Amino acid sequence: MKYALVFLCFLPVTAGSLCAQIEVTGQGSAAYVKSESGFSQYVFDNGRPTFTWRFDLFADARISDNFSILTNTRILQDEVIHLDYFALRMTDITSFGLNAQAGLIDLPFGNLGDRRFPADNPFFNLPLMNEHLTSLCASDYKLWVLVPQFAIQGDGVRLLDQGLYDLGVKLYGTAGIFEYAVALTNGMISETGVYSAQGLNANRGMGKIIRLAVTPMTGLTIGVSYATGAFMDDQSNDSGSAFYKEDPTEYPQHIVMGDVDFSYGYFALYAQAAYNRWQLGRTGDYESARWRLNEDLTAFAYSVEARYAVTPRISIAARAGELLFNSISDFVPTFSGPVYYTGTWDHNTFRLETGIGYHLSREALLKLVYEWNRTYGMPVDPEDDLFVIQTVFSF
């Protein structure tokens, strides 16, 4: 982060007249959050009524008409500063309008876009598939199925990383009604290489992403994205792991997502559905193989979000999302050794969010959000609903 700021500060000096413009915009948000206090990963601050805040700073440097640097810095109430986005962008590098980004790039997967930020997100959280921590750990491959009565078990990978940024390079552009993008990244979409403690490319392999979208009519865009690559990092090759002496890159993630954007008048709809496979199944004879699953772990997820502007200042929104996991029946590696387990490898989950927004001004938004979480396959659904009052200021 500090290097980025130093870099931005020096740009005008070093680039001289070439660096004509640096623009800083951002969003600051403060929220009152009260969740229920069940045993669930969705519980916020142990269910205590809590104030929290977040600040997103966007600093862009335009070097020339076709070359620019884009940065996002996210600062949270824990005072951790995340440099999410630091991309060198070159536009129109060919006669047919090809563009490129390199560095810490925005992953071309799905249709989240600006909706990942509080001012454009009518809710408090991102879609469930970007939030839910599964029970699959990328670092040491152990499933937390030992205590299946608790939904809090998950502290593994997400289906999709929250921020959807990673180190790599991407080529993208449009051709008529079509939009295309390809990317090569250090990490994988469920385990990006950004914050790994194992080095810049902790899983050795590269993540590969491709996206195609078509806009057959104004207001309707249909897209499909596919990503594949190793999701387990090198730590999974440690002696305590089920994958000891094996190459984690032989166990990739495959995920395909379809998405639809539709809007007209005062109505907007965003939908996405993803099918994901973490390839873990035994594929050959491994001398060192110990307890390990004989089948892959899959997940299906969807999210449907609708918004309606009731008046110039008031809008309402609702979003439904669900995660469905496949069943396994096998010996499962856990932290206390292998256990035989039958059932879904994580809890199927449904989330319904509703939000109402009131624009105090163009720059200030007040939101009320309520989130219902339902976790299936447990003796008792944990109490983990969430209520949020959030105000967002943009500049």
Add this chain to the structure above:
Amino acid sequence: MNLFQKLGKKAIPASFAAWVGGMILFEGLMPPGMMSQERDRTLGEIHGKIGISGRDELTEEIMHRRMMKRYDLGESPSNSMVPAYRLSEEAVVYIESAGDSVTYEPPETHPTLNQRDLLFRPLVLPVLVGTTVDFPNNDKVFHNVFSYSQPKEFDLGRYPQGRSKSVTFDRPGVVSVYCEIHQYMYATILVLENPYFTVPDDDGIFILRDVPPGTYQLSLWFGRKKVSTKSVTVRANEVSAVNFSY
């Protein structure tokens, strides 16, 4: 030697002659005190020139943000050559108040605030109170024009290329107009209490005609704000000169 000979052209014999019609337009300001043409002799005119030497920061900001859009879902970030705003699109000269008791009929024709090249054009649109403004979408993408300004709150929703929606501005004041989708898009609609306003040409020359005699506050709006106000006295059948520099 006649004109044709000077130009090296042959004169056309009278038998092949045809009628040639047209108009010669002399550009520039009339000297003060000289009316531009036959008009109501009880009214006067204000002529002047606007000199802009400061940077047009608003235009720069809008053009820059347009280019730097970062999450381009369905919209290429390509920097196609979009002309920046001309002076005639971003400056307005107007009389602040022309008398409290007079009300003016709004025009039947609708001025337009275009959405083109992911920009609003013009940047500043002056209208008389009661005027209906059209907002045509000339882009291939949706726009969602809205304003939270006190004189008129509105939200036109999203509509495609070729369609237009209208808003009637029935209270005077400054209306800031935005696009909900493209957050850099910005324009101002000046809803004025009297019809004594004009926009300069691209060289900065303006003419305000048919102004009743009196002493007025004449203001220049440039970009996002009012940048200058000057006192001017208008006399019947005369031209008053006022120049602005910013």
